[in-house]
Amino acid sequence: MAWFSSPSDATTRLATAGYLADAATATTSFLAGALEKPLLVEGPAGVGKTELAKAVSRATGADLVRLQCYEGLDEARALYEWNYKKQLLRIQAATDGQAWEETHDDIFSEEFLLTRPLLTAIRRDAPTVLLIDEVDKTDVEVEGLLLEVLSDFQVTIPELGTVAATRRPFVVLTSNASRELSEAVKRRCLYLHLDYPDTEREKEIVTSQVPDLDDKVATQLVTAVARLRDLELKKAPSIAESVDWARTLLALHIDDLDAKAIDDTLGVVLKHSSDTERAVRELKLR
Amino acid sequence: MTLLDRHIAFLEALRAAGMPVSLSEDLDAVAALGLVGWGQRQQVHDTYAATLVKRQSQRETFDELFEIYFPRMVGEGFAAAAEPEGSRPARPADGPADLAAFTEELADALEADDLERLRQLASEAVGRFGSMPGRGPGMSSWSAYTTLRRLSTDELTLKLIEGLRRGGWTEEQAGRTAAKRVGSYQQMVEADARRRIAEEKGPDQIARITVRPTIDRLDFLSARRADLEALRREIYPLARRLATRLTQEKHARRRGPIDMRRTVRASISNGGVPLDVRLRPKRPHRTELVVLCDVSGSVANFASFTLMLVFALREQFGKVRAFTFVDDVHEVTDYFTPGSDMVDTMTRLADATSHAARFGRTNYGRAFGRFVEEHPDALGPKSSLLILGDARSNYSDLSLPTLRRMAASARHAWWLNPEARRNWDTGDSAASDYAAVVPMVECRNLTQLTEFVHDIL
Ligand SMILES: Nc1ncnc2c1ncn2[C@@H]1O[C@H](COP(=O)(O)OP(=O)(O)OP(=O)(O)O)[C@@H](O)[C@H]1O
Ligand SMILES: [Mg+2]
Numbered sequence: 164m165a166w167f168s169s170p171s172d173a174t175t176r177l178a179t180a181g182y183l184a185d186a187a188t189a190t191t192s193f194l195a196g197a198l199e200k201p202l203l204v205e206g207p208a209g210v211g212k213t214e215l216a217k218a219v220s221r222a223t224g225a226d227l228v229r230l231q232c233y234e235g236l237d238e239a240r241a242l243y244e245w246n247y248k249k250q251l252l253r254i255q256a257a258t259d260g261q262a263w264e265e266t267h268d269d270i271f272s273e274e275f276l277l278t279r280p281l282l283t284a285i286r287r288d289a290p291t292v293l294l295i296d297e298v299d300k301t302d303v304e305v306e307g308l309l310l311e312v313l314s315d316f317q318v319t320i321p322e323l324g325t326v327a328a329t330r331r332p333f334v335v336l337t338s339n340a341s342r343e344l345s346e347a348v349k350r351r352c353l354y355l356h357l358d359y360p361d362t363e364r365e366k367e368i369v370t371s372q373v374p375d376l377d378d379k380v381a382t383q384l385v386t387a388v389a390r391l392r393d394l395e396l397k398k399a400p401s402i403a404e405s406v407d408w409a410r411t412l413l414a415l416h417i418d419d420l421d422a423k424a425i426d427d428t429l430g431v432v433l434k435h436s437s438d439t440e441r442a443v444r445e446l447k448l449r
Numbered sequence: 450m451t452l453l454d455r456h457i458a459f460l461e462a463l464r465a466a467g468m469p470v471s472l473s474e475d476l477d478a479v480a481a482l483g484l485v486g487w488g489q490r491q492q493v494h495d496t497y498a499a500t501l502v503k504r505q506s507q508r509e510t511f512d513e514l515f516e517i518y519f520p521r522m523v524g525e526g527f528a529a530a531a532e533p534e535g536s537r538p539a540r541p542a543d544g545p546a547d548l549a550a551f552t553e554e555l556a557d558a559l560e561a562d563d564l565e566r567l568r569q570l571a572s573e574a575v576g577r578f579g580s581m582p583g584r585g586p587g588m589s590s591w592s593a594y595t596t597l598r599r600l601s602t603d604e605l606t607l608k609l610i611e612g613l614r615r616g617g618w619t620e621e622q623a624g625r626t627a628a629k630r631v632g633s634y635q636q637m638v639e640a641d642a643r644r645r646i647a648e649e650k651g652p653d654q655i656a657r658i659t660v661r662p663t664i665d666r667l668d669f670l671s672a673r674r675a676d677l678e679a680l681r682r683e684i685y686p687l688a689r690r691l692a693t694r695l696t697q698e699k700h701a702r703r704r705g706p707i708d709m710r711r712t713v714r715a716s717i718s719n720g721g722v723p724l725d726v727r728l729r730p731k732r733p734h735r736t737e738l739v740v741l742c743d744v745s746g747s748v749a750n751f752a753s754f755t756l757m758l759v760f761a762l763r764e765q766f767g768k769v770r771a772f773t774f775v776d777d778v779h780e781v782t783d784y785f786t787p788g789s790d791m792v793d794t795m796t797r798l799a800d801a802t803s804h805a806a807r808f809g810r811t812n813y814g815r816a817f818g819r820f821v822e823e824h825p826d827a828l829g830p831k832s833s834l835l836i837l838g839d840a841r842s843n844y845s846d847l848s849l850p851t852l853r854r855m856a857a858s859a860r861h862a863w864w865l866n867p868e869a870r871r872n873w874d875t876g877d878s879a880a881s882d883y884a885a886v887v888p889m890v891e892c893r894n895l896t897q898l899t900e901f902v903h904d905i906l
Contacts, residue, residue, distance in 0.1 A: 169485075190496060191495065194496065350473055350474060355499060356508065
């Protein structure tokens with residue numbers, strides 16, 4: 164299956180799936196599918212990294228398999244694990260006459276295998292989007308594991324043999340860049356840096372998610388958000404926060420986003436008190 | 450130059466600028482370009498970016514080089530080519546009236562923040578006001594500097610601020626935005642001058658000379674205003690990455706020596722066989738840091754970055770105290786309250802320079818003397834001393850014995866010098882004299898700074 168037939172096809176179909184991609188995102192998504200290479204998406208929080216993977220799956224009708232990374236994630240949670248409880252039961256249930264060899268072969272079979280997201284994605288026959296989310300949260304050892312899986316798209320299980328992908332999944336890795344990933348992993352991936360969108364595209368995103376928002380307010384909102392992002396805050400407002408803000412304004416029936424309205428609702432967008440102080444001061448809200 | 454030649458030359462230039470482009474990435478780029486084709490410049494750009502640039506900090510360098518090797522236009526571009534032959538004046542229209550008209554147009558575009566228009570105007574400006582005719586073919590050149598001086602960017606900035614304020618912006622915001630827009634227009638002008646020179650002289654030569662290093666390798670001492678902002682924005686992410694790395698390394702090192710008592714006790718349940726080895730937890734040792742920074746002139750930037758980084762990592766240290774000096778000493782620890790705003794802190798730090806100066810000329814010897822006098826309790830057996838400065842003391846008395854006493858009373862002492870090592874000991878630099886007392890490390894950019902901070906933690 165071809166994922167996207169061209170960059171512009173990616174733009175159109177992602178848009179149909181509710182994701183408004185800029186040119187670089189569309190081109191890179193097209194390439195990731197066509198070259199069958201994993202796509203590493205980096206960028207600040209809430210700019211649509213995770214959402215891109217979900218949108219690819221919606222746009223192409225592929226199922227999404229998600230591996231959420233965290234500190235302490237290990238092979239047993241990421242790749243596969245033997246269901247030892249069930250194995251123990253099986254051993255105890257073995258009749259006296261049964262040879263150990265037989266029992267052994269039996270307990271290391273498909274029935275006792277617990278597949279985790281990486282193996283699941285590789286074994287699936289249907290088109291699959293594999294989302295490896297927040298990969299920077301893992302320990303360095305897991306990167307070694309990913310490296311193996313992402314280079315050859317195959318996994319060796321000593322007791323069962325090698326499982327190779329019949330169909331390569333569309334792999335998206337996301338990262339907040341809280342640490343640098345190893346060069347080796349990066350070399351195997353295509354790279355996309357997602358950043359805050361320009362005001363025009365942000366307005367499209369906001370109005371597509373909150374269609375009832377008044378056009379004037381939407382313009383005021385994205386302009387205000389852009390100004391806030393210029394302030395070098397600790398936590399700049401993300402797209403998700405713009406959308407939340409839009410919902411709030413709609414719920415409060417605010418039809419003009421003036422200084423007072425911004426001040427009253429700023430808590431939706433800014434999460435640190437020093438950021439709020441700075442915004443109030445620089446935008447002269449009070 | 451064929452496309453393949455250009456591709457190879459481009460990759461060479463990226464590598465020369467410090468980007469680690471591997472052979473497999475080279476092949477990926479070729480395969481990818483085979484799919485998207487060469488028809489659209491933006492797609493070629495995005496394809497190269499996706500396959501070759503794996504780190505956002507390299508992005509600016511990549512973009513600059515892309516502009517040189519794959520210019521958006523040749524000569525005066527489409528606009529000029531569309532005019533009928535002969536309708537263009539032989540000489541560029543660059544008289545005072547032309548300049549006034551052009552400036553007007555530019556001001557409008559800046560106020561509207563119309564990027565495409567601004568880019569055209571950048572190219573036009575270089576073509577009209579920045580040409581430096583040479584004596585023969587291949588000898589003429591283009592100067593961004595001349596262009597920008599003739600356009601007088603300061604006036605443009607003021608005008609833009611006025612315009613924005615009329616549109617309801619606050620003074621601070623208008624000022625910041627105007628500086629940013631004019632700054633980005635300046636960069637467009639510089640890029641266009643590079644493009645034109647590359648056209649005359651070939652891209653390789655110009656790439657070698659003019660492309661600036663990536664932000665993490667940029668010399669603190671040669672940073673421009675826009676760079677300072679970019680550098681400042683790097684500090685928190687950098688501190689965060691460093692902290693993550695340190696935590697991970699600490700976990701790996703967490704196991705201490707064998708705890709015999711607990712091991713023996715645990716062995717009882719196995720009939721005395723020590724199956725379970727118990728390890729003593731490692732006692733984390735936390736550095737107490739005393740930072741002493743030269744804040745005179747150009748070293749000031751270096752000092753404030755280092756301070757920002759140290760304080761962003763404050764949880765990693767037991768305690769941090771910071772002092773600034775020119776020829777007197779002033780404690781600035783309180784400026785770094787937790788959760789305080791980075792820009793404010795930097796501004797207050799800069800304002801406080803006057804407290805660190807008595808006669809206003811850097812005098813390391815005097816500053817060390819004053820430090821010992823005023824803060825005799827600052828250094829102790831648990832503390833580590835970190836001195837930041839270029840060791841340029843205006844040929845004054847160095848007070849080496851005082852520094853020796855300071856170093857002896859601390860657990861460790863280091864000196865970070867933001868100057869390139871080859872400049873040490875030139876002019877009034879007393880680098881070697883001081884380095885003989887306190888080990889001195891060259892620290893010219895963020896990469897070196899990160900490594901140093903990592904190593905002392
Ligand atoms: N291009 C886009 N088109 C439509 N919606 C978008 C787009 N980008 C972001 N969004 C919206 O922003 C929200 C946040 O995006 P997402 O959760 O993917 O961010 P993220 O980058 O993964 O953040 P984090 O780093 O916090 O995980 C999404 O739920 C989506 O509604
Ligand atoms: Mg996410």
